[in-house]
Amino acid sequence: MRAVLPLLCAWAWLLGAPARAAAALSVNSLEKFHFKSWMVQHQKKYSSEEYHHRLQTFVSNWRKIDAHNNGNHTFKMALNQFSDMSFAEIKQKYLWSEPQNCSATKSNYLRGTGPYPTSMDWRKKGNFVSPVKNQGACGSCWTFSTTGALESAVAIASGKMLSLAEQQLVDCAQNFNNHGCQGGLPSQAFEYILYNKGIMGEDTYPYLGKDSKCKFHPEKAIAFVKDVANITLNDEEAMVEAVALYNPVSFAFEVTEDFMMYKSGVYSSTSCHKTPDKVNHAVLAVGYGEKNGIPYWIVKNSWGSHWGKDGYFLIERGKNMCGLAACASYPIPQV
Numbered sequence: 489m490r491a492v493l494p495l496l497c498a499w500a501w502l503l504g505a506p507a508r509a510a511a512a513l514s515v516n517s518l519e520k521f522h523f524k525s526w527m528v529q530h531q532k533k534y535s536s537e538e539y540h541h542r543l544q545t546f547v548s549n550w551r552k553i554d555a556h557n558n559g560n561h562t563f564k565m566a567l568n569q570f571s572d573m574s575f576a577e578i579k580q581k582y583l584w585s586e587p588q589n590c591s592a593t594k595s596n597y598l599r600g601t602g603p604y605p606t607s608m609d610w611r612k613k614g615n616f617v618s619p620v621k622n623q624g625a626c627g628s629c630w631t632f633s634t635t636g637a638l639e640s641a642v643a644i645a646s647g648k649m650l651s652l653a654e655q656q657l658v659d660c661a662q663n664f665n666n667h668g669c670q671g672g673l674p675s676q677a678f679e680y681i682l683y684n685k686g687i688m689g690e691d692t693y694p695y696l697g698k699d700s701k702c703k704f705h706p707e708k709a710i711a712f713v714k715d716v717a718n719i720t721l722n723d724e725e726a727m728v729e730a731v732a733l734y735n736p737v738s739f740a741f742e743v744t745e746d747f748m749m750y751k752s753g754v755y756s757s758t759s760c761h762k763t764p765d766k767v768n769h770a771v772l773a774v775g776y777g778e779k780n781g782i783p784y785w786i787v788k789n790s791w792g793s794h795w796g797k798d799g800y801f802l803i804e805r806g807k808n809m810c811g812l813a814a815c816a817s818y819p820i821p822q823v
Contacts (some may be wrong), residue, residue, distance in 0.1 A: 563753030595722040604732040608777035620799030622792035624697035626669040632790035633770035634677040646823040653693035660702035674738035678718035686711035721816040726740040734795040739816040764814035
């Protein structure tokens with residue numbers, strides 16, 4: 489039986505407990521001051537009624553952050569652009585329940601025997617990783633994982649860094665079991681690019697952050713795909729080899745509430761699942777290493793450069809953390 493996945497990242501931080509009515513918090517003057525400072529920083533404006541609700545949510549998140557950072561954890565949390573939203577609210581607004589089929593990620597990778605470098609970071613090898621982008625309020629993380637991997641593959645093969653069109657994938661890749669802002673899989677996006685014979689640049693097909701009509705123009709496509717559009721991987725050992733020897737790797741994992749406010753350190757979770765039916769966000773592994781005895785992946789996200797550590801995060805490696813090894817893949821460009 490084929491594994492079935494929920495649609496990836498209907499804007500990402502997307503799985504949590506059902507919404508529950510909560511008693512109003514007693515908010516002190518310092519918390520109100522920090523909330524107003526946060527509002528200025530993030531250019532937020534509310535009606536008087538909404539202000540009270542957002543203040544309560546912000547304070548609840550801030551207290552969770554403080555409690556977490558005072559505990560014994562491998563990563564730190566911090567306020568960010570999402571701190572006025574509850575996880576239940578995000579789930580209700582942005583998580584889509586339609587299943588996503590992961591059959592395209594059945595492994596076709598023949599792994600070698602190593603040995604491999606103890607660490608790798610494609611960002612330090614040259615201009616091989618494109619800048620962090622921001623998907624906005626659209627469940628299009630799968631498109632950013634796809635373009636990020638292909639941008640790196642082309643740069644490694646040719647020395648030329650491109651910026652590819654996520655919006656084309658949002659609008660045009662539905663026949664490959666993708667669903668625009670409702671989610672999709674990088675492996676299926678690579679297949680679309682193969683059969684479409686290319687993808688346009690972001691300059692000719694700019695990102696809108698919403699579903700729109702397909703505007704692909706073949707004469708403007710950048711055609712660089714071989715007969716095999718992507719190599720799929722189903723374990724972390726294969727991922728290590730691929731990142732070490734070939735290219736950054738797209739993968740999917742399950743985001744749970746604490747990840748939403750990640751800031752630094754090696755993310756590890758005891759609440760997420762390791763099965764492919766729970767993954768809900770696609771990202772890009774650009775390297776790996778080890779810190780304080782904990783092996784990790786270096787991962788590029790698509791929530792802007794102000795989230796996490798300059799738009800990146802580290803996640804524990806070697807334990808299939810949050811199901812990250814279930815649907816990994818990387819493209820093979822022809823340049």
